[in-house]
Amino acid sequence: AAGVIQSPRHLIKEKRETATLKCYPIPRHDTVYWYQQGPGQDPQFLISFYEKMQSDKGSIPDRFSAQQFSDYHSELNMSSLELGDSALYFCASSFSSGFQYFGAGTRLSVL
Amino acid sequence: DAKTTQPPSMDCAEGRAANLPCNHSTISGNEYVYWYRQIHSQGPQYIIHGLKNNETNEMASLIITEDRKSSTLILPHATLRDTAVYYCIVRVALVQGGKLIFGQGTELSVKP
Numbered sequence: 699a700a701g702v703i704q705s706p707r708h709l710i711k712e713k714r715e716t717a718t719l720k721c722y723p724i725p726r727h728d729t730v731y732w733y734q735q736g737p738g739q740d741p742q743f744l745i746s747f748y749e750k751m752q753s754d755k756g757s758i759p760d761r762f763s764a765q766q767f768s769d770y771h772s773e774l775n776m777s778s779l780e781l782g783d784s785a786l787y788f789c790a791s792s793f794s795s796g797f798q799y800f801g802a803g804t805r806l807s808v809l
Numbered sequence: 810d811a812k813t814t815q816p817p818s819m820d821c822a823e824g825r826a827a828n829l830p831c832n833h834s835t836i837s838g839n840e841y842v843y844w845y846r847q848i849h850s851q852g853p854q855y856i857i858h859g860l861k862n863n864e865t866n867e868m869a870s871l872i873i874t875e876d877r878k879s880s881t882l883i884l885p886h887a888t889l890r891d892t893a894v895y896y897c898i899v900r901v902a903l904v905q906g907g908k909l910i911f912g913q914g915t916e917l918s919v920k921p
Contacts, residue, residue: 702852731908740896740911741853754908788852790909797843798909800852 700724702791702801710807711779719774719804723791729753730772731798732764735786747772748794776806784808813897818916821891827884829915831897834878839901842873844882845909846893853896853911856882887919 703722711717723730729748733741743756747766758764761779766772776783784807790798814832821827833842843858857864857871859880864871870883884891896914900907 733909733911740913741847741909743908743910746908756908786850790852792907797855797858799855803850803852805850 702789702799704787704789704801704804706804707802708805708807710809712809713779713781715779715808717776717779717806719776719787719789719806721772721774721789721791721801723770723772723789724799727791727793727799728770729792729794730766730770731790731792732758732772732774733788733790733800735788735803736782737785739785741788744774779808781808813899813912815895815897815913815915817913818918820918820920821884821887823889823919823921824886827882827887827891827917827919829882829884829895829897829917830879831882832879833897833899836877836899837901840899841901842871842877842880843898843900843909844869844871845896845898845911846891847896847914848890848893853909856895887917889919889921891917892919893917 705720731746732744735741744758746754750766761777764774786803788803790800792798844856845853847853859871873880894914
């Protein structure tokens with residue numbers, strides 16, 4: 699069965715650079731969630747989209763933005779990267795309010 | 810969403826049942842109990858969820874106390890591949906954009 703696809707799997711950036719993370723949900727899933735997991739931390743919710751509209755927002759920095767496109771894929775844009783942004787970024791998808799399936803994550807390293 | 814409390818770590822012998830407890834004493838009537846696990850650096854994986862009745866699937870069983878203030882996830886025959894952090898999450902299921910709030914989970918180590 700198709701799973702949630704995230705790209706890239708690994709990303710290395712310098713401070714103050716920008717990064718774009720992509721997420722392709724499971725077919726027919728209409729809701730996408732983004733989570734950030736710092737080293738030794740639990741996953742923290744960033745933002746979610748339902749039917750291409752933002753549905754909820756967590757502790758997402760103003761430097762970050764995200765959107766869900768007409769084909770339901772989502773992108774997380776991160777600007778002015780800081781060392782503290784180094785983390786695993788997970789995308790999850792669900793059909794409506796059903797349970798969430800997670801992707802393998804993108805490991806972002808900011809140097 | 811209700812707060813949950815789990816032991817930070819547990820050990821289990823391979824082949825034995827692993828019983829992972831979770832306290833959620835402030836749970837509301839419309840909140841479900843969800844269990845996810847995260848194998849090292851992989852994406853969290855859904856295991857099971859329930860409202861008030863006990864539930865069982867191919868991965869695990871979920872036992873919820875009658876007052877719903879606590880629950881236990883049971884892995885009937887733990888294997889080395891079950892070594893992971895297990896998260897108990899309480900949330901309202903039928904809410905659009907229902908984010909998961911991960912608290913401190915239980916790090917289960919299955920030993921040979």
